[in-house]
Amino acid sequence: xxxxxxxxxxxxxxxxxxxxxxxxxxxxxxxxxxxxxxxxxxxxxxxxxxxxxxxxxxxxxxxxxxxxxxxxxxxxxxxxxxxxxxxxxxxxxxxxxxxxxxxxxxxxxxxxxxxxxxxxxxxxxxxxxxxxxxxxxxxxxxxxxxxxxxxxxxxxxxxxxxxxxxxxxxxxxxxxxxxxxxxxxxxxxxxxxxxxxxxxxxxxxxxxxxxxxxxxxxxxxxxxxxxxxxxxxx
Amino acid sequence: xxxxxxxxxxxxxxxxxxxxxxxxxxxxxxxxxxxxxxxxxxxxxxxxxxxxxxxxxxxxxxxxxxxxxxxxxxxxxxxxxxxxxxxxxxxxxxxxxxxxxxxxxxxxxxxxxxxxxxxxxxxxxxxxxxxxxxxxxxxxxxxxxxxxxxxxxxxxxxxxxxxxxxxxxxxxxxxxxxxxxxxxxxxxxxxxxxxxxxxxxxxxxxx
Amino acid sequence: xxxxxxxxxxxxxxxxxxxxxxxxxxxxxxxxxxxxxxxxxxxxxxxxxxxxxxxxxxxxxxxxxxxxxxxxxxxxxxxxxxxxxxxxxxxxxxxxxxxxxxxxxxxxxxxxxxxxxxxxxxxxxxxxxxxxxxxxxxxxxxxxxxxxxxxxxxxxxxxxxxxxxxxxxxxxxxxxxxxxxxxxxxxxxxxxxxxxxxxxxxxxxxxxxxxxxxxxxxxxxxxx
Numbered sequence: 001x002x003x004x005x006x007x008x009x010x011x012x013x014x015x016x017x018x019x020x021x022x023x024x025x026x027x028x029x030x031x032x033x034x035x036x037x038x039x040x041x042x043x044x045x046x047x048x049x050x051x052x053x054x055x056x057x058x059x060x061x062x063x064x065x066x067x068x069x070x071x072x073x074x075x076x077x078x079x080x081x082x083x084x085x086x087x088x089x090x091x092x093x094x095x096x097x098x099x100x101x102x103x104x105x106x107x108x109x110x111x112x113x114x115x116x117x118x119x120x121x122x123x124x125x126x127x128x129x130x131x132x133x134x135x136x137x138x139x140x141x142x143x144x145x146x147x148x149x150x151x152x153x154x155x156x157x158x159x160x161x162x163x164x165x166x167x168x169x170x171x172x173x174x175x176x177x178x179x180x181x182x183x184x185x186x187x188x189x190x191x192x193x194x195x196x197x198x199x200x201x202x203x204x205x206x207x208x209x210x211x212x213x214x215x216x217x218x219x220x221x222x223x224x225x226x227x228x229x230x231x232x233x234x
Numbered sequence: 235x236x237x238x239x240x241x242x243x244x245x246x247x248x249x250x251x252x253x254x255x256x257x258x259x260x261x262x263x264x265x266x267x268x269x270x271x272x273x274x275x276x277x278x279x280x281x282x283x284x285x286x287x288x289x290x291x292x293x294x295x296x297x298x299x300x301x302x303x304x305x306x307x308x309x310x311x312x313x314x315x316x317x318x319x320x321x322x323x324x325x326x327x328x329x330x331x332x333x334x335x336x337x338x339x340x341x342x343x344x345x346x347x348x349x350x351x352x353x354x355x356x357x358x359x360x361x362x363x364x365x366x367x368x369x370x371x372x373x374x375x376x377x378x379x380x381x382x383x384x385x386x387x388x389x390x391x392x393x394x395x396x397x398x399x400x401x402x403x404x405x406x407x408x409x410x411x412x413x414x415x416x417x418x419x420x421x422x423x424x425x426x427x428x429x430x431x432x433x434x435x436x437x438x439x440x441x
Numbered sequence: 442x443x444x445x446x447x448x449x450x451x452x453x454x455x456x457x458x459x460x461x462x463x464x465x466x467x468x469x470x471x472x473x474x475x476x477x478x479x480x481x482x483x484x485x486x487x488x489x490x491x492x493x494x495x496x497x498x499x500x501x502x503x504x505x506x507x508x509x510x511x512x513x514x515x516x517x518x519x520x521x522x523x524x525x526x527x528x529x530x531x532x533x534x535x536x537x538x539x540x541x542x543x544x545x546x547x548x549x550x551x552x553x554x555x556x557x558x559x560x561x562x563x564x565x566x567x568x569x570x571x572x573x574x575x576x577x578x579x580x581x582x583x584x585x586x587x588x589x590x591x592x593x594x595x596x597x598x599x600x601x602x603x604x605x606x607x608x609x610x611x612x613x614x615x616x617x618x619x620x621x622x623x624x625x626x627x628x629x630x631x632x633x634x635x636x637x638x639x640x641x642x643x644x645x646x647x648x649x650x651x652x653x654x655x656x657x658x659x660x661x662x663x664x665x
Contacts, residue, residue, distance in 0.1 A: 072661050075289075127612040134608050138599040141247040144665075148595050151658045155591055155613060158654045159647075162616040166643055231248050285527050286665055305531040313528060319521035321454075323461040332457075335450035337529040338443050379525075 004214045011207030018200050019048040028194060035194045046104045047193075048201055052208040054097040057125065060090030060212060065157045068150030080146035081227065084136070085219035087153070089212060091129040098122055117167030118175045124163065128156045235297050235310065235386035236260045237282070237417055242291035244277055251277050252437050255291070261386070264409075264418035264431035273438030275421040276317065279391050282419065283311050297386065309337065312385035314376045316392055320364055326351065326375050327360040330382055337383060350378040354404060369396040377408060387417040393427060406430070447530055451538035455513065459542075465512040469550055472508045476501045477557045494558070494566050495625035499618055501554050502585070506547060507607040510589040513539045514597035523597075527664070536590070536659040540652065543593075544586035551578045569631030573624060576637065580644035581621040587648050588613045591655035594662045617647055 024042065025033040037044045067083035070076075101119065102112040113119060135152055139145040193201060238258035244251040251274035259265055267275050280286040281293065284307040295302040295310065302310060320329045330347045351357050354374040364372065373396045380388060390409075394402050409430050412418045420431055428434060459466055480497050489497070517523045526535055555578070558566045568574045592610045596602050624640040 072658075124612050124615055127615075131609045131612055134605060135595070135599065138601045138605055140600065143246060144598055147661050148598060151591075151662055152595060152609065154658060155588075155651075155654060158650050159613055159616050162643065162647060162650075166616050166620055227248075280665070283528065285524065308528050311528070313524075315524070317521060318524045318528070320525060321458065321522060322520065323458055328457075332450065332454045333525065333529050336447050336454065336526075336534070338447045338450060 001214070001217055004210050004217070008207055008210035008214050011203055012211060015048055015200055015204045015207060019045050019204075022196075022200075031196050034197050040108060043104060043107055046100060048197075048204045050097065050100040050104055051201070052204040053093055053100060054122065055205055056208045056212045057090055057093040057097050057122070059209060060086050060093055060216075061125065061153075061157075061160075063216075064090055065153045068153045071146050071150050075143075077142060077146060077227070078224070080142070080150070081223045082216075082220050083146075083150060083153070085216055085223055087129065087132055088219065089215055091126075091133070093212070094122060094125050094129060098126060115171060116175055117163075117171045120167055120171060121163045128153075132156070235295070235417060237387060238294045238296075239282070240292050240294075242278075242281060242288045242293065244274065244281065244286075245289045246277070255435060255437070257433065257435055259417045259419075259433070261416055262413060263433065264413050264420070265433040265435060266428040266431035267419065267421040267435050267437065268423065268428050269437030269439075271423070275437060276315065276391055278437065279313070279315065279389055279419070279421050282387075282389060283313055284308055295387075309383065310386040312380035312383065312388045314373075314380045314390045314393060316395060318376065320372065320375060320379060322365040323363065325361050325363050326356050326367070326378070329364065329375065330378060333379060334382060342382065346382060347378075350382050353408075354378045355400065370398055370401055373397055374401060374404065377405070381408065381412075385416070387419065388412045389419045389421070391421045393420055393422065394424070444531070444534060447534045448538045448541070451526075451530060451534060452541050455538065455542045456545075464516055465509040465546060468512075469505055469509040469546065470553070472505045473501060473550065473553050473557065476504060477554070477561065481561050489562070489565055491565070491629035492622075492626045494562060495622050495629055498554060498558060498566075498625060499581075499622050502547075502551055503611075503614065503618060504607070505550055505554070506585060506589055507610060509550075510543050510546060510586070511593040511596055511602060511606045513543055513590070514593045515602055518597040532660045532663045533656060535663060536594075536656060539594070540586060540590045540655075543590045544583055547582040547586045547589075548579070551582055566629065568628055570628045570634060570637075572634045573632070573637040574628035576641055577621050577624040577628060577644070580641060580648065581617065581624075584617045584644055584648040584651060585614065587651040587655065588617065591651070591659065591662070594659065598662070613651075617644070620644060620647075 022032055022034055024036050024044075026036050028035045034044070064083050064086035067079045067086060071079035071083060101122065105114060105119070106112045132149060132153060136145050136149050139148055236258065240256050242255045243253045255278060257265060267278055269275055277286065281288050284293075295307055297310065321332070324332065327347065330351070334342055334347070348357070351360050354377050356371060356374055356378065359367070359371065364375070367375065380390075388408075390405075393405050393409075397405065409418060409420075413430075418431065420427055422428055458464075480501070517526060530538075559568075589610055592606065592613065596606045596609060599605055620640050620643050624637050624644075627637050627640075
């Protein structure tokens with residue numbers, strides 16, 4: 001865990017500095033320059049923060065659903081603690097991804113929200129998290145809460161692959177890789193980055209993932225302590 | 235038919251309801267489950283019915299030398315419980331017909347429903363909707379529902395609640411009948427009812 | 442075979458029960474009528490486009506479903522008959538019976554909304570490609586019922602059932618809603634059947650994935 005903790009601190013500090021400080025140049029000739037992407041210019045730096053955060057949202061959702069599934073199989077309440085802790089972080093990262101995305105959209109595409117497929121998907125993910133926590137608060141025993149919220153997150157997970165197929169068919173996209181972008185229509189964003197930017201971007205993915213693992217660990221430990229205390233009291 | 239519980243423990247909502255309950259019953263044997271309110275009698279009843287799984291421990295049902303597992307268990311069980319309700323919008327007769335049709339794994343012989351309705355004293359009111367029944371009559375109908383498929387294990391949770399003198403007599407008659415050939419379990423607070431049974435388990439003593 | 446007979450016996454019980462108590466039916470009918478009337482007042486003199494109309498069509502279906510489809514499980518839970526059903530039927534029997542019942546309700550609801558729409562928007566709501574419309578309504582009802590059945594089973598175990606049901610259902614149903622709205626617009630615009638085949642694939646996939654997932658998970662929801 002020490003590796004995770006210091007790794008995430010160092011990596012995120014590094015990409016914060018590098019992402020903001022490395023100058024742009026129309027004709028980059030050294031490692032310490034980013035190329036200018038027409039239409040994005042300085043705003044391109046946000047890719048180093050926004051995309052890793054959105055990525056972490058998805059990781060947190062999958063991990064939460066996985067632990068929910070483990071709970072159903074084992075009925076071990078510890079998996080529910082892990083599942084809900086991950087969902088809480090997923091909600092936080094989902095919120096941050098929405099904010100960083102909306103700000104970026106305002107300055108690149110002209111308005112905070114455009115209902116492009118990826119924006120719609122993250123909106124639905126926010127709704128799923130909202131529904132998940134609303135369901136949890138409406139259930140009064142630990143077992144019911146754990147079981148039903150696990151079932152709900154799996155059911156919600158079943159619909160997620162459909163976003164990838166349905167959204168681009170119906171909504172016109174603005175993100176790279178969406179309908180209308182000549183460089184690719186696949187579900188994964190095409191990475192058109194200079195090598196040095198790509199390295200920092202991948203380090204960012206790693207850094208935010210480590211941050212998630214670290215936060216998850218803290219939250220799970222805290223939740224377990226609270227759980228134990230409530231047992232001792234009763 | 236034999237029924238065996240080994241070290242059954244149930245924990246629920248951060249509390250241990252009961253610990254290490256073990257007993258075994260063969261055909262013709264009966265068991266009283268006693269204990270104060272909240273000691274988990276109804277929970278244990280649900281576990282024996284297969285409606286709830288224990289936190290630890292096992293339950294075995296053996297019929298004619300074969301283990302019965304999973305969904306087949308419920309066809310061998312009849313239950314009367316305050317938590318079990320029948321459908322208000324149907325008559326007594328319709329309730330038994332519909333529920334037997336849904337059960338469908340065991341076909342009833344002709345006239346079986348008439349027979350049990352007679353037996354619990356509801357024959358005259360069989361075509362009236364349940365919502366017009368008194369609580370005692372509803373309790374009688376629950377007996378009819380519990381025994382209509384000739385269960386090997388009959389479980390009575392608070393058997394005489396809402397019943398008048400005739401009703402209680404009907405219950406004791408049923409109890410004697412069941413004891414001849416099958417397994418009977420009675421969960422009760424009433425000392426008299428507990429004496430119907432040959433064995434006894436008391437819950438809530440470990441604290 | 443006995444699984445089929447039990448399932449249909451349970452569907453028969455639900456239909457009889459519904460006809461006697463009208464728990465869901467009356468609410469559904471009144472909801473459809475009031476919702477369509479409200480839309481009519483709002484659009485009085487406007488000529489709505491086909492995409493607006495198909496959107497409103499499924500909005501009515503969605504909210505009507507949210508007012509009635511949870512009854513299948515909530516009424517069992519409220520009346521204390523859940524345990525009775527658990528004693529006579531296996532979880533898969535209960536799931537498929539409730540799914541069939543809810544599909545029938547959703548389907549009759551869409552028929553009612555269609556007839557009302559054709560009557561009140563006689564100029565704008567004209568189904569030009571009948572094959573797309575029928576395919577969308579049938580497959581859409583299946584997917585709709587499938588998702589709302591498992592959510593109804595979850596909601597029946599919770600405290601605040603009425604408000605929770607649409608909250609839980611909407612994120613699950615949104616993909617389906619977007620697809621059926623798009624396909625209905627195509628039917629109103631008179632586009633060729635071939636343009637909607639992709640939508641049909643999504644609807645079939647959605648129904649199968651949702652029903653399969655629900656079937657596997659239903660045991661956990663149904664048993665305490």
